[in-house]
Amino acid sequence: MGDGRGDGRGDGRAGRFGGRVALVTGAGSGIGAATARRLAEQGAEVFAADIDGTAVAAVAAELPGARALTVDVADPAQVDRAIADATEAHGRLDVVVHAAGVDDPAAKEWIADALLDGRPPEVTTRLGDDAWRRVLRVNLDGTFHVLRAALRVMAPRGSGAVVTVGSSSAFDTLAGYPHYAASKAGAHALSQAVAKEAIAxxxxxxxxxPGPTETGMAARTPTALRRGFADPRVRPYATPEEIADIALFLASEDAANLVGAVLLANGGRFTV
Structure with missing residues (x-):
């Protein structure tokens, strides 16, 4: 199942992903950027996609042969175009890592304020329709758009690997963060349902x-909330590179028997 480790015959590039073509969403920063770098280091031809065109262009400029694509995953036409660009350039698409996602800084502030005041957070009653739809549109709808577009080009070739980036928040839901938890739980179930179909x-x-990870999203987390995630009994915040390494494992032939898996990478904060 040619979905991971290549032999480099495609273009002479050596490495675990030599000769492979990979597209990474959310590649302008954080886990997505780390994943794009790791894939390039291991021989892949990388298409780095992000809604922030300037940021993703800077990441792609670091990587040999990489191409930057400006893509809003909430827009299915943009996702379809990005997948088509990657496929047309090399005649194939072997790996997709979908790391694009959004949080809600305003809701985080409300939760942090409640922590500082020693009271329960009140978010759901204050949460507007626009805030709800924004998080679901990017995190859940965007995952569907990427999975659908990837399968349309991978299934006819009979090979490929897609890795979606979910969140520990889908299991250990944070009080006052219902839209984010729902979006990630939905993305997990969506990925598993598609996995059972796609493997055929x-x-x-x-x-x-992932659990808490040092990304731009984490940098926007209020101090009081970050303190709540700190626990000397478990590993500290993960680095983006640590999560990227797990994504690459899932995309490689080392994980050939993993289908529909949701690997919890939270440093021991909880198990499921």
Missing amino acids: FGVRVNTVA
């Missing part, structure tokens, strides 16, 4: 579900 066509779909 030689395409593997899996998910990595």
Whole structure:
């Protein structure tokens, strides 16, 4: 199932993903950027996609042969175009890592304020329709758009690997963060349902579900809330590179028997 480690015959590039073509969403920063770098280091031809065109262009400029694509995953036409661009450039698409996602800084502030005041957070009654739809549109709808577009090009070739980036929040839901938890739980279930369908066509779909990770999103987390995630009994915040390494494992032939897995990567904060 040619969905991971290549032999480099495609273009002479050596490495675990030599000769492979990979597209990474959310590649302008954080886990997505780390994943794009790791894939390039291991021989892949990388298409780095992000809604922030300037940021993703800077990441792509670091990587040999990489191309930057400006993509809003909430827009299915943009996702379809990005997948088509990657496929047309090399005649194939072997790996997709979907790391694009959004949080809600305003809701985080409300939760942090409640922590500082020693009272329960009150978010759901204050949560507007626009805030709800924004998080679901990007995190859940965007995952569907990426999975659908990837399968349309991978299934006819009978091979490929897709990795979606979920969240520990889908299991250990944070009080006052219902839209984010719902979006990630939905993305997990969506990925697993698609995985059971896609494997019949030689395409593997899996998910990595990080806990607290040092990304731009984490940098926007209020101090009081970050303090709540600190626990000396478990590992500290993960680095983006640590999560990227798990994504690459799932995309490689080392994980050939993993289909529909959701790998919890939270440093020991909880198990499921």
